[in-house]
Amino acid sequence: MSNIHSLQKIFPAGFDNGYGSLKLLVEGFKVVRAPSYISTVEMEDVPGRVVFNGTAYTVGESAYRTGNYFDRNTDNNENKVNNALLTLLGALAH
Helix, strand or coil, rough: CCCHHHCCCCCCEEEHHHECCEEEEECCCCCCEECEECCCCCCCCCCCCCEEEEEEEEEEEHHHHHCCCEECCCCCCCHHHHHHHHHHHHHHHH
């Protein structure tokens, strides 16, 4: 019987959806660092653009370029938890 655990690849990774900028580190890749901005404004396909639950979001510098139509991830535990998945997906999209 084969050991299923021998088929798994384990790699270190870290994510911080901070107040000023989000940071993502995955082994073997450069660090992704982008402003902690989130927008739902319709945009072309830009870095940080993701679709989640049928809604398109833009995360990072691209969200800032929308002008006044973006939210900033604030330094508040509840806000960080609520935005964690969106900012992680946006960081991966970068």
